[in-house]
Amino acid sequence: MVTVEADLVHVESRLASGQMDCPSCPDGVLACWGFARVRRVHGVTGPVRPRRARCRSCRVTHVLLPVMALLRRGYGAQTIWNALVLRSRGWGHRRIAENLGVPASTVRGWLRRVTGRVESMRAWFLQVAVGTGIDVAIPDGSGCGWSDLVAAIATAAAAIGARFGPAVVLGVMTPPLVMVAVSGGRLLAPCWPPAARRI
Numbered sequence: 589m590v591t592v593e594a595d596l597v598h599v600e601s602r603l604a605s606g607q608m609d610c611p612s613c614p615d616g617v618l619a620c621w622g623f624a625r626v627r628r629v630h631g632v633t634g635p636v637r638p639r640r641a642r643c644r645s646c647r648v649t650h651v652l653l654p655v656m657a658l659l660r661r662g663y664g665a666q667t668i669w670n671a672l673v674l675r676s677r678g679w680g681h682r683r684i685a686e687n688l689g690v691p692a693s694t695v696r697g698w699l700r701r702v703t704g705r706v707e708s709m710r711a712w713f714l715q716v717a718v719g720t721g722i723d724v725a726i727p728d729g730s731g732c733g734w735s736d737l738v739a740a741i742a743t744a745a746a747a748i749g750a751r752f753g754p755a756v757v758l759g760v761m762t763p764p765l766v767m768v769a770v771s772g773g774r775l776l777a778p779c780w781p782p783a784a785r786r787i
């Protein structure tokens with residue numbers, strides 16, 4: 589699975605011109621290899637039909653998941669980001685669910701996933717911020733793990749925006765997009781931290 593920009597025309601042109609590196613081998617380049625199954629992502633207009641690509645060297649196939657979707661999650665990154673922000677304000681999962689129009693059990697699932705890894709996720713995003721940005725100001729801890737996590741993701745987004753300009757290859761760098769891009773879509777996956785990935 590490779591996270592790609594939402595602009596599918598750009599994805600096609602990068603694939604066609606051999607500009608997409610294979611994440612499975614050192615020198616491989618990805619080429620078009622059909623499409624993965626169509627999926628609907630709440631909060632994203634229209635069905636998402638991810639491109640499938642195959643490495644010209646190692647022959648491994650990869651699904652190119654648009655950056656606005658998290659792996660195996662039926663909701664867009666923006667919705668999940670909104671839930672994190674509301675949680676950082678002290679909201680419980682039921683109130684968040686009602687506000688976002690998402691089933692309470694779904695929101696509870698997201699928050700449970702993050703609860704055990706709030707601190708390691710914060711450290712991960714700060715590491716991205718420091719590794720990417722120039723003179724990044726690390727936000728002070730607020731005493732609330734959720735607020736600190738939200739601040740860390742925002743800091744990473746600002747650092748990437750400052751380094752590469754607001755519109756980098758994945759599109760305009762908002763916190764939800766950074767959340768997906770730097771975790772390779774695995775923000776809420778069972779294993780954390782995700783394997784290092786190229787943005």
Ligand SMILES: [Zn+2]
Nearest residue numbers: 610616643646
């Ligand atoms: Zn390869």
